[in-house]
Amino acid sequence: MAIIKVENVKYKYPDTDKLVLNDMTFDVEQGEFIGLIGKNTAGKSTLCFALAGLVPHFFKGAYGGKVLVNGLEVRQHEIGEISPHVGLVFENPFSQMTGSKYTVYEEIAFGLENMGIDREIIVNRIEESLELLDITEIKDKNPFDLSGGQMQRVAIASVIALKPSILILDEPTSQLDPQGTEEVFKVIENLTKEGITIIMAEHKIDKMAGYTDRILLIHEGKLIDFDTPAKLFSREDLQDYGIIAPAVTRISQSLGIQNKENGLYPVTLKELSREMGDKR
Amino acid sequence: MSTMTLYVEKNSILHNTAPLTKVLYVMVSIAITYLIPEIAFVLSVAIITLLLLILGKVFRKIVPILGLSIILILSIIIVQGFFHPQNQTILFSIGFVTFYKEGLSYAALLTLRVMNMIMSFGILILTTKHDELVEAMIKKGLSPKIGYVLLSVLQLIPQMRTTMAKITDAQRSRGMETEGSLLVRMKAFFPLIGPVVLNSINITRERAIALEVRGFSSNQKRSFLNISKEYRYQTAIQVILWLTLAAAIVWRILTWLS
Numbered sequence: 083m084a085i086i087k088v089e090n091v092k093y094k095y096p097d098t099d100k101l102v103l104n105d106m107t108f109d110v111e112q113g114e115f116i117g118l119i120g121k122n123t124a125g126k127s128t129l130c131f132a133l134a135g136l137v138p139h140f141f142k143g144a145y146g147g148k149v150l151v152n153g154l155e156v157r158q159h160e161i162g163e164i165s166p167h168v169g170l171v172f173e174n175p176f177s178q179m180t181g182s183k184y185t186v187y188e189e190i191a192f193g194l195e196n197m198g199i200d201r202e203i204i205v206n207r208i209e210e211s212l213e214l215l216d217i218t219e220i221k222d223k224n225p226f227d228l229s230g231g232q233m234q235r236v237a238i239a240s241v242i243a244l245k246p247s248i249l250i251l252d253e254p255t256s257q258l259d260p261q262g263t264e265e266v267f268k269v270i271e272n273l274t275k276e277g278i279t280i281i282m283a284e285h286k287i288d289k290m291a292g293y294t295d296r297i298l299l300i301h302e303g304k305l306i307d308f309d310t311p312a313k314l315f316s317r318e319d320l321q322d323y324g325i326i327a328p329a330v331t332r333i334s335q336s337l338g339i340q341n342k343e344n345g346l347y348p349v350t351l352k353e354l355s356r357e358m359g360d361k362r
Numbered sequence: 363m364s365t366m367t368l369y370v371e372k373n374s375i376l377h378n379t380a381p382l383t384k385v386l387y388v389m390v391s392i393a394i395t396y397l398i399p400e401i402a403f404v405l406s407v408a409i410i411t412l413l414l415l416i417l418g419k420v421f422r423k424i425v426p427i428l429g430l431s432i433i434l435i436l437s438i439i440i441v442q443g444f445f446h447p448q449n450q451t452i453l454f455s456i457g458f459v460t461f462y463k464e465g466l467s468y469a470a471l472l473t474l475r476v477m478n479m480i481m482s483f484g485i486l487i488l489t490t491k492h493d494e495l496v497e498a499m500i501k502k503g504l505s506p507k508i509g510y511v512l513l514s515v516l517q518l519i520p521q522m523r524t525t526m527a528k529i530t531d532a533q534r535s536r537g538m539e540t541e542g543s544l545l546v547r548m549k550a551f552f553p554l555i556g557p558v559v560l561n562s563i564n565i566t567r568e569r570a571i572a573l574e575v576r577g578f579s580s581n582q583k584r585s586f587l588n589i590s591k592e593y594r595y596q597t598a599i600q601v602i603l604w605l606t607l608a609a610a611i612v613w614r615i616l617t618w619l620s
Contacts, residue, residue, distance in 0.1 A: 134575055162580030170575040177568035180576075181521070182513035184493065191587040193576030196506075198585045205587070226521065240576065 084109035085248060085279050086133065091147035093128065093137055102128045103137075104303035105147075110281070112247070115274045117294035117311070118283040121324030125303045126283040130172075130252040132156070133281065135164035152247050166197065169241035172252040175233035178240075179225040186228070187212075187221045190240040197244070211239040214276075215269055231262025235269060242273070249273060251282040255289075267293055291315060291328040291349035299323060312346040312353075330354050366516045368423070368487050376418030376485060380593040381495040382502065383600055384486045387414075390603045391482045394610040395475045404471055408478040415481055420488040424481055431480055435473045442469035492516065497586060506584055510573075522562060529557045 086109065093103040102125045110116055120126050131137040135156045138145040149156040152167040172178065183189040190211060194204045212218045215235045220228060225236055234254055241249065251270070255263040267289055274280055281298075284290055290297065291311045299306045299314060301323040307314055315327040326332070327347075334340070334347040339357050341348065348354040376384070391411055395404045415421045446465030453463045486495075493513055500509045533553055534540055540550045573579075 131571075136571060136574065140571065140574060160579075161574050162577055162582075165575050165577050165580075168575075170571070172568070172571070174565075174568055177565045178572040180510075180514065180573060181517045181569070182493075182510050184517075188587060195585050195587060196577035196580055196582065198580075198582035201585060201587065201589070204585065208587075226517065237572075244576070 083112075085112040085152055086110040086281075087148070087150040088133075089148040089150075091132060091149055092145070093132060094144050095128075095141060096143045098143075100303075102303050103132060106300075106303075106305045108298065108305060108308050110279060112279055113274065113277050114279055114295045115270070115293060116279075116281045117290040117297040118281060118300070119285075119287065119290065119297060119325055120300040120306075124300050124324075126300065127172075127252050128303075129300065130170065130250045130281070130283055133248070133250055134168045134170040135159065135161045136170070165193075165246075166244055167246055167248060169244060169246035169249045170252070171234075171238050171241055171249070171254050173254065173256050175230055175237050175257065176226075178237040179233065181226075184224055185222050186217065186225055186236050186239075189225045189236060190243050193240055193244050207243045207245070211243040214242060214272060215239040216265075229262070231258050231265050234258060234262065234266055238266070238269060242278075246278070248279045248281070251280070251284075253283055253285065255284065255286060263289065287315075287326065288328045288330070291330070299325065311349045312341070312344075315349050316346045366519060367492055369491055370420050370423055370488050372419045372489070374418045374420075374489065376414065376420075376489040378593065379489075379599070380591075380596045381486075381490045381498045383593070383596050383603075384490055385495070386600055386603050388482045388486050390607045392475075392479050393607060395478055397610040397614045399471060401467060401471050401474070404474045404478065408474050408481065411478050411481040411485065414485055415488075418485060418489045420484065423488050424484040427480060427484060428477065431476060435476065438472050438476075439466070439469045442466065442472065494588075494591070497588065498590065500584065501586070501590065507578075510578070522558070525561055526554070526558050529561070530554055533557075 088106055088108050091103050091106045092101055094101050104125075106129070118126050118129065128137060131141065132149055133151060133156070135151075137143070138157065139161050145157065151164065154164060154167060156164060180189060180192050183192060187208060190208045191204055194207060199207070212221055215238055217232065217235050217239060220232060220236075225233065228236065234257075238249075238251075238254070249270075255266050258266065263286065270280060270282065271293060282290075282294070294311060296309060297311050297314045298308045306323060307317065315331045320327055327335075328349050330351055330353075331347045331349050334354055334357070339348065339354065340346065341353070341357060348357055391407055395407050398404070412421075415424055442465040443461040444459075444465065446462065446468055448464040449462035451463040453461045453466060455461070496504070496509045496512050500506050530540055533550075538550060538553060539546050540554070541547070
């Protein structure tokens, strides 16, 4: 059964006329790693907010259609009820720190305390997520003393500790250096192994091509395509949507290197070298 | 990481007293100095508070705070010494300035009250970790939202100050004068404060979202990671404090009646 079901969702922010989400429909299966791409203002963040329930509950505005996450209809439930199912991490790690806690350890406990979970379970969950995100050695530091990459991992850890079945990441690496980006992607790959469904909006196309199962391309609030990276990046009209295919794909296109079985262009170095190996 | 806390890490009897007991002490010691307006009594309360500060090994920290209140105290003495309506008995004169006994004794009373107030708050603030205090208050029924505000300002204001410094540097690197005469500084104010405010609004919105998805507004009863410390004799101390307050109220009523 699909863990996320989006049916004909339309949305516009208060005091605006433009539909930011325009009649979107798609399903996501449990355990999938979905990439969300589109140029700026395409509606990526809004879609992320819609899945987490912030649209329409936090932002208000006009809303139509249906979003079901884990069987809950987002519109009928408050954010507090949705948040145990859907975790959301966004761009700026700094503003995701609560500011009311003095150590990373306590910071991760924040959400758990709010949900009234027993102390023993809280301690277990914190240990687990510290380990999963590989931040055990900084657990006694003040969250504001950390580097961007570390802070972002703390932000992910504090959401993961709530054991959501779906994790939504809205450009989590846009403020990080290449090393921080790599750290975050590695961690997310680990999370997919735990069976968590992941939706990640991101501009780093090359990374997305390598890690995701399927990619959702949106443009001006409309869903353009939702397919495997290979199929999606082999499209001829990507430029129209402000997307540049991964370097590997562009090279393959210019050189005319295609996968022999399905005629698609490779999207990762590995695939490319396999195809080239076949030629030699 | 800078936080705005005055807490002094020491090991003393006061540090090992429950935060709420100290809150009660602050309230009672202030209330009784108003209920019983006798100089000798107020003086002894102030001295007890002072002794407690010494017992808490934080006396040195209160001195600068008392120093700051000197201006207020001086103005009380001067104004009351001159102008108290019941001024009759001349105490002494310096040139044409005359001080009266009634005014000065009233000023002494006010001064002692203020000093007692500052010192008893000092006991609370200097010897109590504020997160422990706020958690204790949330457990007693304070709204967790207000608790969050009380806790987070202490970290977020220094953060805002850092942002302010960053923005000042940015504007300066674009050639804006931020130092010099008063006029220059006034001109610099708006280009500096604008970005700071906009930036804070933006960050606050984002932080609100981050709190929201972590169940901040859920109506669940909160649980706590930190186990509340066990303190001994707290009930006894609190009962004594309440009794003191009650006695002061009774005294007040009796003096009214007679």
